[in-house]
Amino acid sequence: MNPSPPTHPAHFSTRTRYLHPSPIREILSVVNRPGMISFAGGLPALDSFPRFNLDSMPQEILQYGPSEGEWALRQRIAEELQERGLQCTAEQVLILSGSQQGIDLVAKLFIDPGTAVAVESPTYLAALQVFRFFGARFVAYDAEKLDVHAMQREKPVFAYAIPTFQNPSGRCLDATQRDALAAACDAARIPLFEDDPYRDLVYDSCERGPVCGRLQRAPWIYQGSFSKSLAPGLRLGYLAASPDLLPFLTSLKQAADLHSNRVSQWLVLQQLNDPARSRHLDELAQRYRQRRDNFEMALRRHFGDLASWKTPPGGLFFWLTLNRRIDTRQLLSEAIEESVAFMPGEPFLPVDVDSCGQLRLNFSHASEAQAELGLGKLAALVRGFI
Amino acid sequence: MNPSPPTHPAHFSTRTRYLHPSPIREILSVVNRPGMISFAGGLPALDSFPRFNLDSMPQEILQYGPSEGEWALRQRIAEELQERGLQCTAEQVLILSGSQQGIDLVAKLFIDPGTAVAVESPTYLAALQVFRFFGARFVAYDAEKLDVHAMQREKPVFAYAIPTFQNPSGRCLDATQRDALAAACDAARIPLFEDDPYRDLVYDSCERGPVCGRLQRAPWIYQGSFSKSLAPGLRLGYLAASPDLLPFLTSLKQAADLHSNRVSQWLVLQQLNDPARSRHLDELAQRYRQRRDNFEMALRRHFGDLASWKTPPGGLFFWLTLNRRIDTRQLLSEAIEESVAFMPGEPFLPVDVDSCGQLRLNFSHASEAQAELGLGKLAALVRGFI
Missing domain, CATH: 3.90.1150.10 (Aspartate Aminotransferase, domain 1)
Structure with missing residues (x-):
C-alpha cells in the first residue's frame, strides 16, 4: 500500500x-x-458542566435503540416545549446527535441544486455551509423589518431563523416581530426551520416563545441543543416537527447514523429530571x-x-x-x-x-x-x- | 398552532x-x-456488554472536541489497523458516530444522480438505501468470482465491499479473492470502500486482512465499528482513508454533526487499553x-x-x-x-x-x-x- x-x-x-x-x-x-x-x-465555561456518572444506568441502554430516540426523553422534551408555548406531542420529537445534525437532515429533505432558501443576514455560518453544499441559493431577509412580499416572491422552500439570541448578531425578536415572521410563513406556506440553541442563556428579560408556536398553517421544524445548557461533548440535541415532516426526518436520521448515542440520552434525561436543574x-x-x-x-x-x-x-x-x-x-x-x-x-x-x-x-x-x-x-x- | x-x-x-x-x-x-x-x-447479546463508569473521566471531555476525534483514540486505532496489515497513521483516522455515518459521508462525497457504484449482490441493505437516496445506479459484482472487465466497463465511482463475514451472506473472502479485488480496483483506479464491522466475531480460522491493505494505487476508505465488539448504544465507529480522501471526509463529518460523542470516545479508549480486552x-x-x-x-x-x-x-x-x-x-x-x-x-x-x-x-x-x-x-x- x-x-x-x-x-x-x-x-x-x-x-x-x-x-x-x-x-x-x-x-x-x-x-x-x-x-x-x-x-x-x-465554548461554554468548563466549570459549568455537571459531574456525570453511570452508576444507575441499565445495561439495556447499551443495546441498539429506536431511531427517534428514547421515549422518556422525547416525553420530557415535549413537556418542556409545551411550557414554552409550542404545542407538540412526544411522537413529534426526534433526538439528534447535536443540533448541527438537524441542519444536515433539513437540507437533505428540502434542498436540490438551485433551491431557494430564506436566511437572515448575517446568520449561523455552519448552516449556510450545509445549505450551500446541497446547492441552495440564498434569499436574505431581515427578521426585524420583514418584507413579506420580497420573501414570497422568491418562493423559498423553507425559511431558516434563529429568533432568540441570534448567532452571530445576538438580537432577540420581540413579540410583534415573532408574530410577523409566523404570519409571513403562514401566508406563503413557507416551512419555518427555527433554530434555538441559546434560549437558556438569558440575561435580560425578553420574549423567547418559539415562533413555530405562532404558526397556523405552515409546516415547521423547531430544534434545540443541550450543548450550551449541559455539555457539548455529549453531542445531543433534538427537533420537533409538524406531523407532515417528522416521518421523513426520522427516515433521514436512520440513514445518517441509525440513532443517537443512548448513554448521552440517558445522562441528559437524568439532568432534565433533576429538581435542581x-x-x-x-x-x-x-x-x-x-x-x-x-x-x-x-x-x-x-x-x-x-x-x-x-x-x-x-x-x-x-x-x-x-x-x-x-x-x-x-x-x-x-x-x-x-x-x-x-x-x-x-x-x-x-x-x-x-x-x-x-x-x-x-x-x-x-x-x-x-x-x-x-x-x-x-x-x-x-x-x-x- | x-x-x-x-x-x-x-x-x-x-x-x-x-x-x-x-x-x-x-x-x-x-x-x-x-x-x-x-x-x-x-443485535449483540445484552450480557456481552462491559460495565462502564465515568469515575476517572476528565471534565474537559464534556467540552467541544476536534472533528477528527480524540487524538489518543485515533492513535490506538491506527496501531490496530497496522497490526491488521493496513498501513496508516493516526492522522488518517476519523472517528464516526457509528459506521452507518461513514456510509452517509462516502455517499455525499461521491454520488450524484446517475453515478455508478459497484456493490456486491446481496449486500448491506442500509448501504444500498443511502447510496440510492443520493442517486446511485448500481453495478453488481461477485467478489468471489470477480469479472474485472465487466466492473471496469461501467466505470463505478467506487466499489463497496464487506470482505469479512459479509452482511447478509456471511461469507469471508480468501486471500486470493482479496488480492483479486485489490488488483481490480488498482487496475481501474476504482476507490475501494471496505466495510468491516464483523471482523472480531470470528469462529473459524480464515483470512481477515483488509483488502485496502493490498492496494497499490487506488484510493481507499476502510471502516470499522465498536457496535458488535463493545456496545451499539455508544454509537461509535471509525474510518481510515487514503490521504487524498481524508480531508474531504473530515469536512463532511464537521458538516454532519461537528464531532462524535466524546464520552463514548473516552469509554471506548479505556476498553481498547484494557489488558483483558x-x-x-x-x-x-x-x-x-x-x-x-x-x-x-x-x-x-x-x-x-x-x-x-x-x-x-x-x-x-x-x-x-x-x-x-x-x-x-x-x-x-x-x-x-x-x-x-x-x-x-x-x-x-x-x-x-x-x-x-x-x-x-x-x-x-x-x-x-x-x-x-x-x-x-x-x-x-x-x-x-x-
Missing part, C-alpha cells in the same frame, strides 16, 4: 465543489496555541451575565470610538460593526500574529462580500484580564489597519 | 423520492411484541460460535430439505437459499402472524427482484429453545407457502 496521493484524482460529486472546511473549526485549531486569547468559538440554569445565566457586562465595559474602553454594537440580551456573542468597512478576515490574520482570535463577519453573510467590517466576539471563554488585554490589542490593530 | 397536515404539501428535494424507512427498523419495531421470536436484527473478544467469539453451531443443528433439522446455506465462519447471520424462489417479504408477513421475525432477502439485492427465495437469519439473539421453536414454525410456513 502506498499512502501517497493516487495518480488519477478521485471522482467526487458535484456538490463537493461547495465543500469547504468550517472557518470556525479552522480557527479553533489555532486557539489552543499557548498564550492565545480567544474570542472566536462559542432550573437553579443550575439560573446560576449559569448569572455567571454569563457578569461576563457579558465586564466584556462590554472593556469594549467601551477600547472600541467606543471604533465600532457600534447592541448589548446582547442572551447568548454568547457581541456583534461589532466597525466604523470602517474593512476585510475582517485580513484583520484576523494580523490578530492571530498578536495572539488574539475572533470570528470575522464575512462567513456569516449569505452573499459574497469583500469587506463587511463586522466581527463576532465571544465573551464566555476569556477571563476578564484576558478580555481587557485582547480587546486592547485588537483595537490597536483596527486603528492601524490599512 | 394546528398540528394537522398543511393544506399545501411541502416541497421536498428530488432525492426524497428515494427515501424509504429502513425495512430493518420497521421489523425491529414489531420484534419487541411479547412472545416474538426474532431472527431479524443483528483480547480475552473478552475470545470469550465473545466462543459464545457466539456455540450459538451458531446450535442454530445450524436446528436449521438442519427443519430446513435440511427446504434450503441450502454455507456455514458462516464469523459474523451474526445465516443466509438461506430456499429450494423455491418465493417472495420472502410475503413469507415475513405470514411469519409475523406466527410471532417469528426474520429479514427477507429482496431488500439486500441492488436490483428489484420480485421473489428471490433468500432470507437472512440472525443466530445471536434468540435462545436455543426459541431458535428450535421459531425455525420449526418458519419451516412449516415455507412448506405451506403458495
Whole structure:
C-alpha cells in the first residue's frame, strides 16, 4: 500500500465543489496555541458542566435503540416545549446527535441544486455551509423589518431563523416581530426551520416563545441543543416537527447514523429530571451575565470610538460593526500574529462580500484580564489597519 | 398552532423520492411484541456488554472536541489497523458516530444522480438505501468470482465491499479473492470502500486482512465499528482513508454533526487499553460460535430439505437459499402472524427482484429453545407457502 496521493484524482460529486472546511473549526485549531486569547468559538465555561456518572444506568441502554430516540426523553422534551408555548406531542420529537445534525437532515429533505432558501443576514455560518453544499441559493431577509412580499416572491422552500439570541448578531425578536415572521410563513406556506440553541442563556428579560408556536398553517421544524445548557461533548440535541415532516426526518436520521448515542440520552434525561436543574440554569445565566457586562465595559474602553454594537440580551456573542468597512478576515490574520482570535463577519453573510467590517466576539471563554488585554490589542490593530 | 397536515404539501428535494424507512427498523419495531421470536436484527447479546463508569473521566471531555476525534483514540486505532496489515497513521483516522455515518459521508462525497457504484449482490441493505437516496445506479459484482472487465466497463465511482463475514451472506473472502479485488480496483483506479464491522466475531480460522491493505494505487476508505465488539448504544465507529480522501471526509463529518460523542470516545479508549480486552473478544467469539453451531443443528433439522446455506465462519447471520424462489417479504408477513421475525432477502439485492427465495437469519439473539421453536414454525410456513 502506498499512502501517497493516487495518480488519477478521485471522482467526487458535484456538490463537493461547495465543500469547504468550517472557518470556525479552522480557527479553533489555532486557539489552543499557548498564550492565545480567544474570542472566536462559542465554548461554554468548563466549570459549568455537571459531574456525570453511570452508576444507575441499565445495561439495556447499551443495546441498539429506536431511531427517534428514547421515549422518556422525547416525553420530557415535549413537556418542556409545551411550557414554552409550542404545542407538540412526544411522537413529534426526534433526538439528534447535536443540533448541527438537524441542519444536515433539513437540507437533505428540502434542498436540490438551485433551491431557494430564506436566511437572515448575517446568520449561523455552519448552516449556510450545509445549505450551500446541497446547492441552495440564498434569499436574505431581515427578521426585524420583514418584507413579506420580497420573501414570497422568491418562493423559498423553507425559511431558516434563529429568533432568540441570534448567532452571530445576538438580537432577540420581540413579540410583534415573532408574530410577523409566523404570519409571513403562514401566508406563503413557507416551512419555518427555527433554530434555538441559546434560549437558556438569558440575561435580560425578553420574549423567547418559539415562533413555530405562532404558526397556523405552515409546516415547521423547531430544534434545540443541550450543548450550551449541559455539555457539548455529549453531542445531543433534538427537533420537533409538524406531523407532515417528522416521518421523513426520522427516515433521514436512520440513514445518517441509525440513532443517537443512548448513554448521552440517558445522562441528559437524568439532568432534565433533576429538581435542581432550573437553579443550575439560573446560576449559569448569572455567571454569563457578569461576563457579558465586564466584556462590554472593556469594549467601551477600547472600541467606543471604533465600532457600534447592541448589548446582547442572551447568548454568547457581541456583534461589532466597525466604523470602517474593512476585510475582517485580513484583520484576523494580523490578530492571530498578536495572539488574539475572533470570528470575522464575512462567513456569516449569505452573499459574497469583500469587506463587511463586522466581527463576532465571544465573551464566555476569556477571563476578564484576558478580555481587557485582547480587546486592547485588537483595537490597536483596527486603528492601524490599512 | 394546528398540528394537522398543511393544506399545501411541502416541497421536498428530488432525492426524497428515494427515501424509504429502513425495512430493518420497521421489523425491529414489531420484534419487541411479547412472545416474538426474532431472527431479524443483528443485535449483540445484552450480557456481552462491559460495565462502564465515568469515575476517572476528565471534565474537559464534556467540552467541544476536534472533528477528527480524540487524538489518543485515533492513535490506538491506527496501531490496530497496522497490526491488521493496513498501513496508516493516526492522522488518517476519523472517528464516526457509528459506521452507518461513514456510509452517509462516502455517499455525499461521491454520488450524484446517475453515478455508478459497484456493490456486491446481496449486500448491506442500509448501504444500498443511502447510496440510492443520493442517486446511485448500481453495478453488481461477485467478489468471489470477480469479472474485472465487466466492473471496469461501467466505470463505478467506487466499489463497496464487506470482505469479512459479509452482511447478509456471511461469507469471508480468501486471500486470493482479496488480492483479486485489490488488483481490480488498482487496475481501474476504482476507490475501494471496505466495510468491516464483523471482523472480531470470528469462529473459524480464515483470512481477515483488509483488502485496502493490498492496494497499490487506488484510493481507499476502510471502516470499522465498536457496535458488535463493545456496545451499539455508544454509537461509535471509525474510518481510515487514503490521504487524498481524508480531508474531504473530515469536512463532511464537521458538516454532519461537528464531532462524535466524546464520552463514548473516552469509554471506548479505556476498553481498547484494557489488558483483558483480547480475552473478552475470545470469550465473545466462543459464545457466539456455540450459538451458531446450535442454530445450524436446528436449521438442519427443519430446513435440511427446504434450503441450502454455507456455514458462516464469523459474523451474526445465516443466509438461506430456499429450494423455491418465493417472495420472502410475503413469507415475513405470514411469519409475523406466527410471532417469528426474520429479514427477507429482496431488500439486500441492488436490483428489484420480485421473489428471490433468500432470507437472512440472525443466530445471536434468540435462545436455543426459541431458535428450535421459531425455525420449526418458519419451516412449516415455507412448506405451506403458495
